[in-house]
Amino acid sequence: MLEFDVAVIGAGPAGLAAALAAKRSGAQKVVLVERDFRMGGILEQCIHMGFGLKYFGEELSGPEYAARFIKRIEEEDITVMLDTMVLSIDGDMRVIHAVNKNGVVNIKAGSIILSMGCRERTRAQVAVPGTRPAGIFTAGTAQRFINVQNELVGKKAVIVGSGDIGMIMARRLTLEGVKVEGVVEIMPYLAGLTRNRVQCLDDYDIPLYLSHTISDIRGQYRVEGVSVARIDENREIIEGTEFDIDCDTILFSVGLIPENEVSKSAGVLLDPVTGGPIVDDHMETNISGIFACGNVLHVNDLVDNVSIESEKAGKAAALFAQGRLHEKTEAISLACGENIRYVTPQKIVRGGQDDVTIYFRVSSPERNIRIQAEADGAVLLEEKRAFVNPGEIEFITLQKENLSGINAEQLIIRTVRE
Amino acid sequence: MDYKTDVVIVGAGIVGSAVARQLSRYELDVMVVEKKEDIGGTASRQNQGVVCATSVFSMLMYEDEHMMDPTITNLFTISNALIYPQWIADLEVKYRQIGAICVAKNQDEMDKMEVARKKGWERGDYRTRRVTKKQVYELVPQLAPGYIGGYYCPDECAIDVFDLVVAMMQNAMENGVKVLTKTKALAIDVDKETKTVRGLKTDKGYIEANYVINCCAIYADDLAKTTGYCDYRCYPRYGQTPIMDKNLPYAPTPMVRPCPGRVATGVAITPTASGNLGVGPSADNGEDKEYTATTKEGIEKVMEQARKLIPEMDLRDSVTQFTGARCCKDPSNWVIEVSHNIKGYCEAVGITQGVTAAPAIACYIQNLLENDGLQLEPKDDFQPHRKKIKRFVDMTEEERAEAIAEDPAYGTVICRCETVTEAEIVRAIHTPPYARSVDAIKRRLRAGMGRCQGGFCSSRIVEILARELKVPVETITKNEPGSEIIVDTCRK
């Protein structure tokens, strides 16, 4: 049995930042466990730009953003175990069960940070009908095939879902000589960032079909085409609007799901809306000494936010391992008010010494609104927003002075129209 | 290339594989011809979630009654009571007893099921019993309100169907049976004078043989016609089936079915051997034997019926949806016989419950052939146990350490959802019946069958296949030729 003060599972952006912060917050022995052959996680295949503006003040590609953290990890005395797969966690004992080519690896840790990231939703979860031929990929899988393995997935593609990865892959495919016939989005608005629509679709005249769905996939062995149809507000197909697109490839970019199979084995409770653990403002889960950060917690749109949030988890985990994280006391729970789909953290420990940033998503797009934090009928904080969109994470920061006076059980976050 | 053999089995589905395994016990040259790239047939491949229906009662509830002639009933009874457990033990096939319950909404349905129970009893089903409303809800607490009782059989088993097919064929091959995949049977060659089988014409050459056994399921009529005698028609019955994720809070322990109506068969909720839930299937007759697709309406209808049993059923918890083509025959009786018209022609057609009956059918056919004069000399060195690929997911921690020490590839997990290691994938490629495609790996090991549906592992499996087979990645297929996954390299 190996023993560490802090064990971090997953060396993607969340794990890298958390491990580094843990080390710098005084944890002596830190281990980073990664299943792939290198650190960096999904950033290694995100070769496009757009990372780091907030965190580093300059625009970087995914691998460059990861490399800055990897360098720091390598400079610190942090143990990195690559090609090592965590199979389960004993939550009470805080023992990680993993394997690699050298055998079974068991790690007893003072505290554990869950940073396994997320996985892509598949065709099955959106129940697209039709045949099941070759040529159907999730956008991220296609991205790995092309950007890491040098393998081209098709010649003529349709993309389902207007998430960022889908739009970025539309451009990537186009630059690789693949004809992208269109992006089909079931919602009446874009799922990803406007910037990506402009630079990934509009630049190459790739059609975007909002309020449309794939009503059929054809092809027995390889994809031969799709049927696309307009839908009404009940998501029912409007008759007579159907048209066919010939293609040999379909990429699904229909959302991400936090990857929490290992968390479940430890007894960690999940939020049904985020799909990630319920945490307090120290990023601690319901299981004492187990922390969570990054996309395992909720799906982020900006890696910079992941790094910032994960540093918080790393620091708290280090303090916990040293016995310095103050006792779990009562917590204020956060509730979703008008047009708020979820908030994280879901709880704030009373008597904290830090400001608390709350991340949330809205349920539907709105213009000219105010974000309110309310407890016991009193508005603690109010911020204006010109525009909010379900595709983009919002956050507000509550000052510790604001928090210390709260006696209420619940703090409600909501949007209010002007 | 031409071949010479004693017996040719056409079709490597569950029946063909079982027959091959049974005949491999004897000093006999046996070949299996399969037109697809992998064994497993059409129906058996798509049968990944269906239970080994052990009770005659459920048969009576769900199938045309006139197919239940006494021979068939005996097959079931013998199969389940005697043959099956032995085969499963010999072949180390994953299965678990789950039981099955048919639930009734009203007294009418209870009466209908009581009639079925009596008929079942006449045919050897002494185990299915009536249960009260209280017992029904104890067995299935997740059941929707409003059911008044039901009939329960504790013997139903969930079995990994494809593992059974692979196990039977692997064991047959280990005992000397030759399998030709990607080989299409074109016609049975019959001597017109003597009306005797001379061999089989295939698109890959001529096979000289004394016996041809037609186990082509849905294509059986096409092959039978080439003998000049065929008085039946085979057609597909499409079944749309959502497969649900593991560990759902609303998953029932036993298989749950409603009392079927006069026409429509009821949609069942079936726990599978691997711990998922199969929902459905629907049942729509069709013509096209090859083309299977799901439809929005079809899947929604299945889910709607399933929600009548368990209201929480949610399509968003589904890991995949597919349409299988089950084999139907018109007339619908099973025919398992040596031909009276053509000497050396044997067929097993119209089999609608292949998973349950295959081992028994195999033993029955072996006796038929022997009665017909085929010399069957038992092999001294028949090896009934297959050399099963050690499954990482089923190992204890000590066994894992040992396996990795022996082969470090056991320490590399490729499929995360189903915990499948590189060592198992490499073995599946090099162990008969050799996996040659991504789907073939998936069927043998469940890699890519989990909730991410291969999102993580498929790109790695393509590379492992190419590496092990020493071929370019562009030639690796999902399944049949034409289903290549990679079209080109990005940089030469």
Next chain:
Amino acid sequence: MNEKTITCIICPSSCHITVRGSGNSIESIEGHTCKRGMKYASSEYLHPERNLTAIVKAKDYKTPVISVRTSRPVPKDKQIACMRIIRELEVGPPYEIGRVILKNILDTGADILLTNE
């Protein structure tokens, strides 16, 4: 006289900004709600530029290809031509982030840099 509608990407408001002008001169900009938006619209009208990222063949590297990018944005209409050149590149060690593997691609003033190591 030309008219072009530009979707602003400076902030999530996504303003639709209309730019009128002829040749290299701008007559009017309408629809923006901030100064940054106006600046963006004008540069997007006069000389739209994009960062270009891609992969190149890599010898003796941990994967068959390595990621690259342009050191500065290149004219939008030169992206495809740049890609044609990048496709033919092949690199060997040393693999260092920021290493220039091609200088001044198509006279754009942009170099091609490695973005991984």
